[in-house]
Amino acid sequence: MPDGSTTSNSSLGDQDFRDFAHIGPDKLAGRFLRKFWQPVLPGDELLSGTPKRIQLLGEYFTAYRGEDGVAHIVEDRCPHRQTMLSLGWIEGDCIRCFYHGWMFSPDGKCVDMPAENDAFRDKVTIHGYPTREYLGLIFAYFGEGDAPEFPLYPEVDPEKDTVFYTKHPVPCNFFQRIENDLDEVHLNFVHQVGTHEIGMVDIPEISVVETEYGILRKGRRSGEGNNVDRTGRIFMPNTMMVITPGSARRPEWMLHLAWRVPVTDELMASFIVTTRKGGGGGIQPRAHSDPDPMYYTEEILAGRMRVQDIDPDYPSLFNVQDNVALAGQGAIVDRSKERLGQSDKGVILMRKLWEREMRAIAEGRPIKAWRRPVEDLLEYGSREVELAGS
Numbered sequence: 456m457p458d459g460s461t462t463s464n465s466s467l468g469d470q471d472f473r474d475f476a477h478i479g480p481d482k483l484a485g486r487f488l489r490k491f492w493q494p495v496l497p498g499d500e501l502l503s504g505t506p507k508r509i510q511l512l513g514e515y516f517t518a519y520r521g522e523d524g525v526a527h528i529v530e531d532r533c534p535h536r537q538t539m540l541s542l543g544w545i546e547g548d549c550i551r552c553f554y555h556g557w558m559f560s561p562d563g564k565c566v567d568m569p570a571e572n573d574a575f576r577d578k579v580t581i582h583g584y585p586t587r588e589y590l591g592l593i594f595a596y597f598g599e600g601d602a603p604e605f606p607l608y609p610e611v612d613p614e615k616d617t618v619f620y621t622k623h624p625v626p627c628n629f630f631q632r633i634e635n636d637l638d639e640v641h642l643n644f645v646h647q648v649g650t651h652e653i654g655m656v657d658i659p660e661i662s663v664v665e666t667e668y669g670i671l672r673k674g675r676r677s678g679e680g681n682n683v684d685r686t687g688r689i690f691m692p693n694t695m696m697v698i699t700p701g702s703a704r705r706p707e708w709m710l711h712l713a714w715r716v717p718v719t720d721e722l723m724a725s726f727i728v729t730t731r732k733g734g735g736g737g738i739q740p741r742a743h744s745d746p747d748p749m750y751y752t753e754e755i756l757a758g759r760m761r762v763q764d765i766d767p768d769y770p771s772l773f774n775v776q777d778n779v780a781l782a783g784q785g786a787i788v789d790r791s792k793e794r795l796g797q798s799d800k801g802v803i804l805m806r807k808l809w810e811r812e813m814r815a816i817a818e819g820r821p822i823k824a825w826r827r828p829v830e831d832l833l834e835y836g837s838r839e840v841e842l843a844g845s
């Protein structure tokens with residue numbers, strides 16, 4: 456539904472404005488997410504000449520690269536007899552259906568219909584979604600109307616830095632993963648193997664503030680050694696940027712960008728771009744861990760092993776630790792049973808912002824013009840606090 460359009464909200468109650476979990480195209484949370492560019496798949500998973508069926512936001516889509524290598528995202532099924540377009544062939548920048556050869560351009564026009572006349576061909580279209588490849592990931596815009604400006608991250612410089620990209624599943628609803636991004640206290644427990652090792656020991660004092668782009672959160676600690684304040688930035692609606700301190704094993708500080716994207720209501724994917732400043736290694740896929748983190752996740756959730764049994768040097772340990780804590784809440788957590796405390800103020804603020812925006816969408820009002828500053832936020836410092844509430 457476009458901004459400014461109206462929808463009857465007579466059947467919507469307060470519960471609906473707090474339903475962050477259901478993300479289909481007709482749900483308020485789904486409509487909010489679709490107003491922003493979303494990562495769809497890592498670039499190295501889309502090979503030239505091999506279209507791919509992908510699931511995202513509770514729907515299926517077709518991804519392919521044209522003969523020039525440019526990535527495109529279009530509808531899942533052919534409008535003729537509904538077979539999957541991902542079975543088809545690539546010709547130029549178009550995709551031709553496997554079943555009866557209808558061919559579509561990236562913007563969704565039908566450009567060839569071998570067994571039909573041109574007048575019929577000109578009446579048939581599919582959705583072609585604005586698509587862009589950036590920092591190793593393929594992004595698309597699935598909302599109505601023109602796509603918003605594509606948000607760039609000047610904190611990452613692929614010319615000078617070493618940039619690793621990856622995607623991993625988390626077997627629960629995406630909003631639990633977003634809430635975890637506002638939860639600095641969990642580091643001391645879920646990730647205690649890592650945080651204790653680097654000497655980040657204090658339970659942090661949490662502060663959160665709304666900014667022009669989302670939320671600036673700080674976890675204040677004593678400041679001794681690695682026991683430092685940690686700053687996280689949440690770009691609405693579902694992206695986090697944070698720096699993690701180095702450790703004995705890996706001394707460099709790393710910058711993490713993470714997009715938390717629903718696959719279905721009960722499964723989400725984290726798209727991660729990890730940057731080591733300097734090094735000039737360019738953009739590259741991150742090596743997969745063996746065994747796969749989902750193997751450990753499933754074994755632990757089934758009670759056949761414990762997190763503590765995993766080798767502390769396992770490269771995806773943080774991923775498994777978060778996976779089991781979040782999936783342990785249930786595929787969709789029952790928020791009516793929670794008891795939130797003062798350290799949950801980030802979670803509370805995030806829910807408040809989403810609820811405010813979902814209410815605006817339901818009532819046909821524009822949402823806040825969320826805008827990430829063009830400046831490098833790591834050098835931006837206190838201006839973020841000044842901008843709070845803007």
Ligand code: FES
Pocket residue numbers: 533534535536537538552553554555556557
């Ligand atoms: S189903 Fe695609 S051309 Fe017939």
Ligand SMILES: [Fe+2]
Pocket residue numbers: 635641642645646777
């Ligand atoms: Fe975590």
